[in-house]
Amino acid sequence: MTILRTLTALAALGAPLLAHAAGDAESGAQAFRACAACHSLVAGEHRTGPSLATVFGRRAGTVEGFARYSEALRQSTVVWDEEALDAWLRDPAAVIPGNAMRFRGLPEAPARADLIAYLRAVSAGKLAPPKTRALPDLKAVDTGQRVRAIGHCGDTYRVTLGDGAIFPFWEFNLRFKTDSSARGPRHGEPVIVGAGMGGDRAQVVFSAPQEISAFIRDACP
The missing domain is CATH 2.40.50 (OB fold (Dihydrolipoamide Acetyltransferase, E2P))
Incomplete structure (x- = not known):
């Protein structure tokens, strides 16, 4: 096998690995289902936790209209980028001690990468945010x-x-x-x-x- 063919073969083998390392947004959409009970990806739609629609580039504890942050989040200087989100999803208590998020973390690096890729795709408008189950309209009951x-x-x-x-x-x-x-x-x-x-x-x-x-x-x- 020539050197060129060897390099081509190695590149072909490495391509899916690199793609996976960067995260797969479609797989991340499935992973987000576990987050959807507390978080929406629609801007301004806060639930138990804040909307994650504009999470990238935002300082922790600062989303407009959400009043239930712990003091630890409010005092934090963490800015959410891929690296910070990966650390947070791995172990929230280690990134911001004393925060009130009841989430033990995702130990699997590929799962975190997929979830972050999905959040990035929705944030960039490449994917539509998932529809969240609307709360009942209590003005319209019989x-x-x-x-x-x-x-x-x-x-x-x-x-x-x-x-x-x-x-x-x-x-x-x-x-x-x-x-x-x-x-x-x-x-x-x-x-x-x-x-x-x-x-x-x-x-x-x-x-x-x-x-x-x-x-x-x-x-x-």
């Missing part, structure tokens, strides 16, 4: 989900709905939440949402926290 009154007695809440139905809940099984977003309930019109467990647990969602205590009444016979 009368049977709207809460008319909540009475409390002993260890029991009695929830009266807009259609007149009354449901008793053990107080530990009824949760009170707020949703101030555009899809949250109207002011003064809380909504009940099921929470599984055979129908014995539910969530009442208000538009603002100050509505909660004002809405509940002592209602013992």
Whole structure:
């Protein structure tokens, strides 16, 4: 085999390895599914964690509109590039000690490279961000989900709905939440949402926290 043919053969063998080392965005899209429960790739769409749409070149803890950063992230000087993201995805606690992200890290370097390639492709507009499951529009629910009154007695809440139905809940099984977003309930019109467990647990969602205590009444016979 001539030297030229040898070099050509080696180059052919090395090409897929180099491509893989640079990361494969399609494989990264699959890996991102594990991240999608907490992060969106749509700009301004924050969930449990901040949107990652403009992560490249941004200092950690600074995305506009996200108010739940740990103090460790806010004080960090880390700027997100490929190297910083690779280190973070490998071991977040080592990169920014004291951060609140509950993620143990990806030990496999190829998986990290694929995920970073995917984030880069979406950030550059080469791939469309994945659609995230929209939260329900609590302004559009029917009368049977709207809460008319909540009475409390002993260890029991009695929830009266807009259609007149009354449901008793053990107080530990009824949760009170707020949703101030555009899809949250109207002011003064809380909504009940099921929470599984055979129908014995539910969530009442208000538009603002100050509505909660004002809405509940002592209602013992």
